[in-house]
Structures are given as C-alpha cells and as structure tokens.
Amino acid sequence: MKTLEQHISEYAHYHRDKRNILTHYVGIPLIVFALLALLSRPAVGITFPLIGQIIVSPALIVWLAGNMFYVLLDKKLGAAMIILTGALLYGAHALAPLSMWAWLSVSIGVFVAGWVLQFIGHYFEGKKPAFVDDIMGLVIGPLFVVTEIAFELGLRNELKATVENNVGPTR
DSSP, X not given: OOOHHHHHHHHHTTOOSHHHHHXXXXXXXXXXXXXXXXXXXXXXXXXXXXXXXXXXXXXXXXXXXXXXXXXXXXXXXXXXXXXXXHHHHHHHHHHTTSOHHHHHHHHHHHHHHHHXXXXXHHHHHTSOOGGGTOTTHHHHHHHHHHHHHHXXXXXXXXXXXXXHHHHOOOO
C-alpha cells in the first residue's frame, strides 16, 4: 500500500495552481455529498442498545470503507475525515426520505455543480484531473482537500515540505 506522502504527492502533481485548489475546496465536498446522497437509498433504521437508531445504507458502507482507508494512511487526518465526511453523510441521509424526484434532482444537481467546479479548476491548472491517470485520485481527492486545509492552518509542515519537494510549491 502506498504511503500518505506518496498518495498526496501524486495527487498534488495535478494540483499546483492555487485557483484549482480553491475550486477543489468546494467542488470535492459537493461531489462527496452528492455521491453519499445517491447512495442513501435504500436505507433501513437499526436500533442498537445504548446507541439508538443507526441508518444503514450503501452510503454508510462506502463511508465506513473510505474512512478506514484514510485512518490507515494517517490517524489524525483520518479522524478529520471521519468528522467532515460524517457531517456530509448526515446531510445526505436527510435527503433520502424526500420524494424520488426531489432526492434525485438535488443529488444530481449538486454532483454536476461539483464537477463543473473541478473542471474550471483544471482549466486554470492546465492539466487533466488526477483520476484520469489513476482512479485512486477519486478516493484521494477528499483527503487532499483536508490536507491542503491543514497546510493553510500551519499544520503538517513536514508533510507539506515532502509534497513540495516531490512536486514543487503551489503557484
């Protein structure tokens, strides 16, 4: 399995323009939300002693698998991903009870809006999206956003230095 540094560096190679990164700050969460919303049906509520009811859906399974991967790469960034994507999952599950038309309209509309932002960003970048060369880019994208935010907050300076050493600074 590749390391966090390898995954982020490979993804960052396609994302050195700050305008592209900014579009990803909005576009990727929109896409993740939309995918979780689309996977929120079918859903069943299961009641557990001491915790109460949990909504089990394909979205929950994808959320669990994705976050297990993120935690294996890095515990702290994985914890941030659990919280942030957990909020997206909560919102996505809130859409599931809507009428079929409303649920699909919102989910697909948000999905398209997220991708439009991605492609605008890659127009600025002058490079194709990372997933074109490596499908794992679709999984690493959300983690990249959280990592870039950590860099903006002055966190994970060693990781930032490694990424910049591998692919150069943002411009």
